Amino acid sequence: MKSNHFFFSALALTFSFILCAEEYPWLSSLDYNNDVFKSGEKLMRLEHGLYALEEKPSNEGSLIIAIHGSRSRGYEWVYPLKTIDTRNHDVYFFRWNDQACTEPSAIKLNQLITQKLALNPRIEKVILISHSYGGLLTSWFYKNWSNKIPMDVHAIATPIAGIELVNNVCQYIPPKEISENVNVNQWLTQKGLDSVFRDLEFDPQIIELEGNEAYLLPSEYRDQRLGHNWSISYVADKLKENDFK
Numbered sequence: 001m002k003s004n005h006f007f008f009s010a011l012a013l014t015f016s017f018i019l020c021a022e023e024y025p026w027l028s029s030l031d032y033n034n035d036v037f038k039s040g041e042k043l044m045r046l047e048h049g050l051y052a053l054e055e056k057p058s059n060e061g062s063l064i065i066a067i068h069g070s071r072s073r074g075y076e077w078v079y080p081l082k083t084i085d086t087r088n089h090d091v092y093f094f095r096w097n098d099q100a101c102t103e104p105s106a107i108k109l110n111q112l113i114t115q116k117l118a119l120n121p122r123i124e125k126v127i128l129i130s131h132s133y134g135g136l137l138t139s140w141f142y143k144n145w146s147n148k149i150p151m152d153v154h155a156i157a158t159p160i161a162g163i164e165l166v167n168n169v170c171q172y173i174p175p176k177e178i179s180e181n182v183n184v185n186q187w188l189t190q191k192g193l194d195s196v197f198r199d200l201e202f203d204p205q206i207i208e209l210e211g212n213e214a215y216l217l218p219s220e221y222r223d224q225r226l227g228h229n230w231s232i233s234y235v236a237d238k239l240k241e242n243d244f245k
Contacts, residue, residue, distance in 0.1 A: 025093070027054055027081060027082055027091060030043075030078045030081065031078070032079040036075045036079075040075030040077065041073070044068075044072060046093070048097055048105075049112070050092055050113075050116070051093050051094075052092055054090060059090065059120040059122060061088040061090070063089075063090055063125070064084060064089045065094050066091070066093050067128060067129070068094075068131060069098065069131045069132025069157075070133035070134075072098065072132075077131075080129075080232045081093070083237060083240055084240055089244075094112075096109070098133055098134070102134075106141065107140070113126060127152045127154070128141065129235070129239075130153070130154070130156065131157060131232050132196065133166075134158075135155035135156065135159070135186075136159070136160070138153050138155055139158075142175040142178045142179065143179055145181060150181050150182070151181060151183070152182075152185065153182065153183070153185065154187065155185070155186050156231050156235050157187070157196070157228050160174060160204070161174050161202075161203075161207045162204065175209060178211040184209075184211060184213065185215065186214045187234075188214060188217060189205070190218075193225055194228045221234045
C-alpha cells in the first residue's frame, strides 16, 4: 500500500510540477469555511488529467471521480469533495477541456480508469459524479462502459437532452440506452431556480431514457435557493447519507 501511495503521489506531482506542494489540492488542504474560492482555484489550476485528492488512497472499495462543468471555478466542488470522502471511497478529480466537445475527454477518462483498475484489482465499483456540461461527458459511459466492474453515474444539473450549440458543433446525440453494468442517477434542479436553464424555452434536463433514475431537487437547501452550483452540495449530502446506495 505504501508503494501505491508513493506511485500516485509522484504521478500527481508529475502532472502538475508547476504547482508547489502546498498548492496541490489535497482534500486535507481544501477549506470551504474560510476561503472556498482559493481552494477552488487549486483544483482548476491542475493540468488536464485524473488526480488523486487523498495522500494515501486505499485502492480498494469504490473509486469516486468528480467531473466539473463548463467554465468551473472549482469552489462549488470543495464542500462536496470533502463530504463524500470516507474510508471506503477513494476520491479523484478529472480536470478536462470543458471548452471543447466532450467525447474526446470521455474517451481519455475511460482509458485512465481502465489503467487504474488494471493496477488495482481490489477496486469494486467506479462512481462518476458530474455536474452541468460534465454530465454530457459522463453520458458517453452509459452505453460505452465495457468493464466488468460496475459503474454508477450521478449527473447533476445536466442538459442531458442537449442544447443547440453543442448539438450543432459537437454532433451531440442524447443517450438512448444504458448498459447492464451501468446505473444512472440524474439529479434535476428546478428549472425556474436554475440560472443556467431558467431562460430556455424547454428544460434540457428532461429526457426519456429507460433505466435512468431521475430525482427533482427541492427549491431550497440550508435556507438558500437551490440553484445550479449549490446542487452539487445537496447531492453530496444525500449520497453520504445513503452511503451511495
